[in-house]
Amino acid sequence: MNHKTTFRRSRPMVLAVLLGTVTVANATDDKDWSFSGFLDTYYQYDSRKPSEPLLFGRQFDIYRDRGSIAVGQLNVAYKPSNSHAIGFVANLTVGKNAELINLGEPANRAYEAFHQLYATYTFGGKTPITVDLGKFSTPIGYEVAESINNDQHSRSFVYTFAQPIYHTGVRVSAPLTSKLTGTAIIAQGWNEVEDSGKNKAGILSVAYVASSKTTIYCNYYLAEEGSKFANDNGIFGGFGFTTDSRAKVCLFDASVVHQATDKLKVGVNGTYGTANHASGASFEDSKFYGVAGYAKYQLSPELGLSFRADTFNDDGGVRSGTDGLSLSSFTAGADYTFKKNVVFRLEFRRDAANRAVFADDGTGANNRSTFTFAVAFKF
Numbered sequence: 001m002n003h004k005t006t007f008r009r010s011r012p013m014v015l016a017v018l019l020g021t022v023t024v025a026n027a028t029d030d031k032d033w034s035f036s037g038f039l040d041t042y043y044q045y046d047s048r049k050p051s052e053p054l055l056f057g058r059q060f061d062i063y064r065d066r067g068s069i070a071v072g073q074l075n076v077a078y079k080p081s082n083s084h085a086i087g088f089v090a091n092l093t094v095g096k097n098a099e100l101i102n103l104g105e106p107a108n109r110a111y112e113a114f115h116q117l118y119a120t121y122t123f124g125g126k127t128p129i130t131v132d133l134g135k136f137s138t139p140i141g142y143e144v145a146e147s148i149n150n151d152q153h154s155r156s157f158v159y160t161f162a163q164p165i166y167h168t169g170v171r172v173s174a175p176l177t178s179k180l181t182g183t184a185i186i187a188q189g190w191n192e193v194e195d196s197g198k199n200k201a202g203i204l205s206v207a208y209v210a211s212s213k214t215t216i217y218c219n220y221y222l223a224e225e226g227s228k229f230a231n232d233n234g235i236f237g238g239f240g241f242t243t244d245s246r247a248k249v250c251l252f253d254a255s256v257v258h259q260a261t262d263k264l265k266v267g268v269n270g271t272y273g274t275a276n277h278a279s280g281a282s283f284e285d286s287k288f289y290g291v292a293g294y295a296k297y298q299l300s301p302e303l304g305l306s307f308r309a310d311t312f313n314d315d316g317g318v319r320s321g322t323d324g325l326s327l328s329s330f331t332a333g334a335d336y337t338f339k340k341n342v343v344f345r346l347e348f349r350r351d352a353a354n355r356a357v358f359a360d361d362g363t364g365a366n367n368r369s370t371f372t373f374a375v376a377f378k379f
Helices: 012-027 096-101 157-162
Strands: 033-046 067-078 086-094 114-123 129-137 166-175 180-187 201-209 214-227 245-259 264-276 286-298 303-315 325-338 342-353 358-360 363-365 367-378
Touching: 067 096, 086 096, 086 129, 114 166, 157 264, 157 286, 157 303, 157 325, 166 201
Parallel strands: none
Antiparallel strands: 033 067, 033 367, 067 086, 086 114, 114 129, 129 166, 166 180, 180 201, 201 214, 214 245, 245 264, 264 286, 286 303, 303 325, 325 342, 342 367, 358 363
16 A cells, blocks of 8 residues: 555553563563564665655555664563463554554554454364464465565565455464364454454465475455545555445465475465455456565575565556556565574665656656665564
8 A cells, every 4th residue: 555644643651561561571481471572674765756755555664765663563472271271462563564554444543552462272172273362463475564574674565455464353273184274264354453344354264284395375355345434544444445435355365385495495475356346436346466476595594585576466446546557576685694683684676567656756657676774683
């Protein structure tokens, strides 16, 4: 989505929660607790000269010609055990990324401090079944919201425009065979904690371990998206409508990850979605789809090279706001890990479009190059 909203408020209460949780961590040696976190920062140069500092088509790396703190995140988990059947996961976030993730949230900023917050319970037996209740990350796609868990700092157009980031509801997962795991989710909707409509979203997901080197993921998503009411950012539902619209959204997604050698990992992700019978005339019977290819080569335990090529099409403009928009990008990056806790990244990215959607000194351009230097601190 094109992020144009200027956010005004900080969240000092979240900082207090983070500090309080760290105190708990220092006070307990319980092996069932786990704590981790990171701080993500970057500087980005844009070959174009837009009149405003925001970059169209980027999910998180939206700023140019300035240093930025993308996000700070603290991860707290309490694993279920024989002594306590219920556990929980909490990913607490502050920073611009948290605001961007919740841009279309019907509840506005009420829950943006919690990237994930859910309780978990596992039923034992021959086939253990895990039930999660709360807000959790989507199973859809190859990339994730946390940059340190991706091969590159930026996200593909496929991630930005074609895939949700989080859901809120009930998630049930179980091993179906020794190689196949199934997951079923009933959720509020696309990037929603507070439901924008009457109907729930349904998600089916399977992960198949084809071999010791190859894993296949498939996802199916079905929901009615949109709302009659706009949130504080003028967005009608988590799907991202900018007008009073309703649509039946259906999405298919598949990824393959293959560890070709000890040093080389490759992957591919494809997503195809439809949005039918929306009330906004320009959004009726729309489809959006894209594919991304990935390669990561580890030169040494500290130094790696990464490459990504992706393309996205928006027939009807339901995701980008521009009917018939086609976007593509090529990204090359290098990362160096210093003492396991600091990750330095250099990234070159070339974006292209069939329309002049990239701002350039008051006009538009159909291509853009960016250079990014990012530093992440992990603990």
